[in-house]
Amino acid sequence: MSAVATIADSLLQETATLDLKRSFDASNGEWCELLKDIVAMANSGGGRIIIGLNDDGTPSGMCSLKSRSIDPAVFVDKIHSYTGVHFAGVSTHLETHAETQVTVLVIGDATVPLVFGKAGNYQPLDGKQRNAFNQGTLYVRHGAKSEPATSDDMRDILERHLKRARESLLANLRQVVEAPTGAVISFTPVVSLAGDLSARPVRLVQDPAAAPAAMLDPNITHPHRQKELVANVNERLAGCAHVTTNDIVAIRRVHKTEEDRSLCYLPKFGSCHYSDLFVNWIVSRIENDSSFLPNVRQSYYKVKVARNATRLNSRRARRYQHANQATLLA
Numbered sequence: 001m002s003a004v005a006t007i008a009d010s011l012l013q014e015t016a017t018l019d020l021k022r023s024f025d026a027s028n029g030e031w032c033e034l035l036k037d038i039v040a041m042a043n044s045g046g047g048r049i050i051i052g053l054n055d056d057g058t059p060s061g062m063c064s065l066k067s068r069s070i071d072p073a074v075f076v077d078k079i080h081s082y083t084g085v086h087f088a089g090v091s092t093h094l095e096t097h098a099e100t101q102v103t104v105l106v107i108g109d110a111t112v113p114l115v116f117g118k119a120g121n122y123q124p125l126d127g128k129q130r131n132a133f134n135q136g137t138l139y140v141r142h143g144a145k146s147e148p149a150t151s152d153d154m155r156d157i158l159e160r161h162l163k164r165a166r167e168s169l170l171a172n173l174r175q176v177v178e179a180p181t182g183a184v185i186s187f188t189p190v191v192s193l194a195g196d197l198s199a200r201p202v203r204l205v206q207d208p209a210a211a212p213a214a215m216l217d218p219n220i221t222h223p224h225r226q227k228e229l230v231a232n233v234n235e236r237l238a239g240c241a242h243v244t245t246n247d248i249v250a251i252r253r254v255h256k257t258e259e260d261r262s263l264c265y266l267p268k269f270g271s272c273h274y275s276d277l278f279v280n281w282i283v284s285r286i287e288n289d290s291s292f293l294p295n296v297r298q299s300y301y302k303v304k305v306a307r308n309a310t311r312l313n314s315r316r317a318r319r320y321q322h323a324n325q326a327t328l329l330a
Contacts, residue, residue: 014055014144017047023062024051024103026070026288032120032132035078040139040146042089042110043157047141050095052102059100071280082133083114113138113157222265222273229274236283241293243282250300251282 014020019037024030034049041047054060075090089108094101116139120132133139138149140157149157176185224232226245233243252272257263263278285292 013057016044016141016143017041019047019049019144019146020053020055020057021049021051022054022060027122029122029124029130029132031078032122035082036120036133036139037146038075038090038105038107039079039083039110039114039116039133040141041107042087043113043139043149044141045160046089046107046109049105049107050097050102051105052100053097059098059102061100071277071284074284079114082116082118082120084117085110085112085114087114109160111161218265218267218273222275224274224276224279225271226274229279232279233282236279237286241286243286243293247293247296250296253303254296254299257281 019041021034024034037049041049052060052062070092072088072091076086076088079085079087079090087110089110091106093104093106095104096102116133116135116137119135121129122132123129134148138154139146140149140153141147179185226248229248230243230245237243252258252264257278258266258272263275263281265273265275267273
């Protein structure tokens with residue numbers, strides 16, 4: 001049994017660092033309520049949100065498929081749209097609980113307190129306007145609830161950030177003090193992992209005096225060929241939709257994904273390779289927009305029609321030119 005499932009079984013209730021949600025349908029209201037809990041947890045030091053469990057920790061039986069394939073960049077964009085801060089401290093993965101897969105969101109500690117810059121208003125099916133959070137409000141966790149911060153909460157946040165900065169400073173000073181006599185202290189940039197949204201992009205150059213930058217092996221970063229890509233996407237969709245190899249070609253042509261190295265890698269000799277991020281990219285768009293595949297197919301059909309018309313006109317122009325040349329020679 002997973003660690004997350006063990007926690008849910010032992011507590012059987014929500015806490016300041018654990019929030020349980022029955023389901024997530026990616027509607028505007030669901031997003032607002034989820035963002036409130038994410039921001040409150042980040043302001044309180046971090047925690048976990050499990051989608052697919054009831055409040056007592058038992059499986060809800062509700063499909064949380066839409067939440068499983070959300071690209072981490074979507075969380076960054078959503079949080080930024082309401083707070084103005086690019087918070088990249090949200091990661092997702094699957095866990096097994098009572099033979100049922102649930103989605104786990106791991107929330108990190110916000111280095112800067114996240115304050116909502118606009119209200120989270122939405123209109124559910126009953127037609128009544130509702131508000132998940134207010135503009136200009138700092139939310140934190142009070143037990144199992146996400147609520148506006150009090151003066152005590154703001155003091156706790158400040159003390160937590162000061163403690164972390166103090167510990168970091170003392171750790172660095174300790175390394176300098178304990179360095180052996182004659183040691184040379186140098187500073188190197190922090191190495192970020194692939195897919196880290198806070199990573200700084202670099203450009204490869206041939207200048208021998210430039211700082212080195214490691215190029216990752218595309219066989220590792222882009223492990224899927226087209227056949228494996230289709231199989232992975234359809235497995236993730238679990239019957240909600242079905243893609244074919246023609247759909248993959250259409251997506252590549254319409255959305256020009258080959259221009260994004262993080263999604264596609266096209267070697268000089270051989271077919272295109274695809275990353276896990278591209279699998280997430282396709283699945284998230286299909287699940288969040290039921291018209292995504294039909295629109296892509298229609299757009300690609302128009303592209304093919306226009307391309308065939310261009311080729312036909314080009315052949316006709318060449319025939320006309322050759323006929324004119326033959327007439328002149330005669």
